[in-house]
Amino acid sequence: MLENYSYRTCFLSSIPSSTCSSRSHKNCIFPLTNTTEFKVRCVESERKALLSFKRSLTDPSDRLASWVGKECCIWKAVYCDIQTGYVIGLDLNDRSNNCYWKKLGHLIPGNSTCFGGKISPALLELRYLKYLDLGGNDFQGLATPNFLGSLKNLQCLNLSLSSLVGIPPSFGNLSNLRHLDLWAYSYPIDTVERSWVKDLNWVSGLSSLKYIDLSYVNLSLVKHWLEAFNKLPSLVTLRAVPASIEQLSRLAKLDMGENQLSGPLPESIFNFSELTALRLTTNYALEGNLAQNHFARFHGLTVLSLSCGRSFSVNLTNEWVPPFSLTHIKLRSCSLGPKFPTWLETQKQLQFVILTNGSISDPIPPWLWTLCSQLQWLDLSDNQIGGSLPRLVNFPSTSQNWTVGFYFSYYYGVVVDLSSNRFHGLLPLWPNVTHLNLAKNLFSGSIPLNIGHVMTKLQVLDLSRNAFIGSIPYSITRVNKLLRLDLSDNHLSGKIPHWWYESQQLQVIDLSGNNFTGGIPPTICSPPSFFWLRLSRNNLFGELPKSLSNCKSLLALDIGENKISGTIPEWFGESLLSLQILRMTHNMIDGCIPPQLCQLSSLQILDLSHDHLTGFIPSCLGSFRGLKSMKFYRWFPNYFYFSYVFTPNMELVEKGTKRTYTFTLDQVNLIDLSCNNLHGEIPNEITGRIPEDIERMQQLETLDLSSNNISGSIPLSMTSITLLCYLNLSYNNLGGPIPTTNQFGTFTNPSSFEGNPELCGKPLITDCSLPRKKEMETKIEDDEDEDEIRLCFFVSAGMGFVVMFSVTFSSLMINNSWGYCCFHFMEEVGERIIRFCLGFMACLNRIFSVKRN
Known part of the structure; x- marks a missing residue:
């Protein structure tokens, strides 16, 4: 969704680009800067109103420290009219993204830059206010103030991502409003019922409105909502869950993506000859078959974003010559293959190319390799594209003439013909691409050694699930802005490099499912913002390096299915306090489970199965906060932008079955200590006993303690874990009757309890009355x-x-x-x-x- 951002327009001519949302268009220009050069005198009543407004806010990072003295027109975020001195603009948007990431659960150092608290009605004293931007803050579910509808001079109102709830009908009084941004998604509170909009009739009063964004505002209870928008004569951009839109004849941008729309698309959509952007992604219940004639009137189309489904498809022939010139194309799950769509060659201005899950089995065509000057984003994942990546060659820096020609071979990749042209330096292979995703294809050969020298602007490099061989090129260290490196599930070999200290921006490293050997390099935690490390399913050996304690921001550590030896370090619980996922299964780890591990209070997945652990299960494992309360937001970073940068991916044995989790990983709660040499009784703390302070593991869904030496009885308090849906206590030394109440009534598989000679009751065939008779x-x-x-x-x-x-x-x-x-x-x-x-x-x-x- 990154491409959406550059198409958000304030439609203003008198406000700086900095005062609109960071997603707004750059043509927002404000001629007045808040300096003393204009010698604008502050209006005393407005100064007092601003100070009253400030007192009602919470300001953790002291962003309004400049609001002192008598001259309010020089205060930060305050804009005054040059002639009158009245306040006409108030820009309190948090553009650092610090607040936004924190609200979505991302670990950001330092104080939050969010404004919070209350929005004081003192704003009503600013009678000439035209531009009000409160976006990107955290008002924690505060109802959107009704009095904002009384600021009748407002032309731009931005409340996006502010965690304000609801839209008051009084907004219909803002007849001068041109830009209204109410993008709701940024906080768990946005999902509660009181944030749902039930009436949009007030929209008809916004006669000057050109842009409105209702993204992620729940409109499911609104009837005939589109009729209200049809009455707006100036509306150009509508971002919102429609039928009759034919009256919006001047519509330029139509974004209905990321919704649950169903049924056929209205044919009237394809009559909008002025349409420049059409986005219908992720509406999997849509119906119909789009052919090339549907796009015949879209001469000005630059953005096309579609997701196909069972009943919705796109049928475009290779001979088709589109009437438009796209800059962005995103076609997900559309059957474009088996040939690479040749009609794309006519699109000379492409910047974003996303063709995922398109059943393409052709190699990458030569014209796409040479489309290098403007291409920024290339995602061809989940196809069957084969061949090798081109070998990148250092050319001598001479005045010789070089011709660079590309001849593609299905099996051998690209052959470079160098003759009769002036060229020196490196082969220009997509030098401006920031996101390269070729995952889940059939690429083979080695990763080009000079890839980092050529593609220096990379932020994401995803070559996972292919058949690459060889080692990781050292040139990757030259990619200074690289955030994510995913080379998982290939045939790479050798040792994991030691040069991670040269990649200071890295946040995600996934090298799982390869043939790497040796130990975990001590430098792997050098990047300061590093939060995701997967090295599982390799041949790594040796003990865990103490330098892992430097991974202060690490959320997930997966070193399972290797040959790692030694004990679980005690410093795990002292240094990796942010850890939410710890997976060390199928290794050679011995010793006891250190009690310090219990200090990882955010841990929600703990997999220590199939190791050589001994001793007792620490009773303090019940202190894991992640297993006690329901999470209302995703633990991984921003879903919208970062879902392109990083999609979580992990294999877990959950409910007895090995599964791969991606977007639902944050909802998995699991403890697996099976197949070790643990003994003793099951700690009461692990069972979810309900103390008066409501601190228990009520969200535990999977508990596997099988194949150990655990003794004692099954605590009756375990029956209070009502979400427990998988339990395996087999092959221990447990005794006594099996509980039958609550969730235990659903555990009907004897394999969950077998191998415990003294255990009795259903679902086992051993009757608990027989032992008493014998006794x-x-x-x-x-x-x-x-x-x-x-x-x-x-x-x-x-x-x-x-x-x-x-x-x-x-x-x-x-x-x-x-x-x-x-x-x-x-x-x-x-x-x-x-x-x-x-x-x-x-x-x-x-x-x-x-x-x-």
Whole structure:
């Protein structure tokens, strides 16, 4: 969607380009700068109004620090009329993008530059205000003030991306308004019901309106909303979910992309002879078949953006000569192949070319290789394009004449013919391209060694899912603005380079699914804004370098399916505090799970399965905030622009099945500790016990603790995790009954619990009543043994008493002195025997008691 930005026009002649949204056209010109050279005197009542307005705002970065003193016309963001001194412009738009990224969950250092708080009605004192720009701030769901509709002199009102909710009907009073930007998407609150618009009749009062943007404003409850726009005589650009638009005969730009439109397109759209931009992307329920005759009247068309679907297609023959000259073309999921569409060769002004999932199996044609002077964006991903990328040659810097000709070979790529022309330096292969995406094709051979010397303006290089061989060219370090490097799923080999400190702008590195060997280079965390690292499915070995602790902004670390050894470093929990995804599965990692890992409070995916871990599961794993609350926004950076720069991609074993996640990755909550040597009981903290402070793992969807040595019973508190849809506790030493309430009633597959000999209850066939019966039988047998032992003891003691009594009585009859001596001896022995018997009986009782328990 990047190309949309240059087509947003304020339609103003008296406001600087800086005062309109950053998405506005550059022809916004304001003749007055807020300096003292014009010696404009501030109106006292307006100065007080501005200060009152300032007091109602929150200003974390102190953007309004200049609002001091008596001369308000020299204050930052304030514009006054040169003659009268009245305030006519107020520009509070945050163009640093700091606020925007932060609202979307991106990690930005420093204080937020967002204005927040409340919008004071003191603005009503600015009676001559023509231009008001509050875009790009964060008013956190504050209702759009109704009093803004009383600023009747307004010509430009920009509330885009400001997190204001709703559109008051009082806006219909702004009859002088020319530019109205209400782009809503920037905050979770924009999705709540009170942000939905139910009536657009007020639009008919905007008689001067030329531009309106209602992107991402929910219009699903509005009936006949297009009829209101049909009454606007000056409207040129409408950005918004239509049927009869034939009355908009002067319409120049029509953008209905990123919606849920269904049914056939109105034929009247193709009668707009002044149309310059048509965008219908991502409306997968549209119906119809567009042929070349539909575009016959579009002589001025420069932007064409379409997405095909099951019932919507584009049928353009190779012999077609379009009546227009495009600068932007985006055709997604449209069957253009198998031949590369030759009609594109007639489009000499192309800057953006996006032909994804187009069933093209031809090699890249020579004319596209040489379309180098203005091409900025090339995305040919998800086709079957084969061949090799051209080898880039350093030419001698001489005065010889060179001719550069391209002859394409299906199997061998480009052959360069150098004769009869003046040329020196490097082969000019797309030198101005910033985004090159050739992913999911059939390209082979090596990556051109000089690619970084030629394509120095690259921001995105995506060559993933091809068949490239060789190593990563060192010349990539010459691409100073490179943000994303994705070379995953190729056949690249050798060691991962050490030159990452030369690529300071890098944010994303994905080298997974190759044949790299050696260790993880210690310099890989050199780029300061680095947030995504995937090195999985290689042959990497050795321990994790301590330098990974420098990845302070890292959100995802995936080193799974390698031969990494050693222990999980304790400093993970001290240095990688932003980490949300940690995947170390299928390695040779041993030792215990360090408790410091629990300090990663934002962690939502933890996969330590198929390693050699031992010890207990830390009970503090239940402190992960990412598994406790629902996320309302995507964790990865700005969906609109950055979805072209970076689409998250990760393979996870979730719900027992290996799946690849992209745009839904932020909604996955997973802990997988299976196939290790862990033992002990399942910590209560992992089960989601509900404390009074509502801190629990209620968003946990997948828990896999299989193939360990975990003992104890399944805590009943686990039944409170109502979102848990996959559970695997198999092959442990768990015992007792399996819970049956809440989610546990849905776990009907015995494989989730098998391999636990003492576990019973459904879905296992072991009945929990059988162990009790066996226990009773064992108890009866123990009691019988106990009685027999006691009987034998008492019989023996009795016989001994009889014998001793007989001996004593006989000795008294023979000799009195013998009798007395024998009596005293037997008395002493008897006392000892009694004490022994009492102790022996107590010992027997303890033994039988322990045995019964």
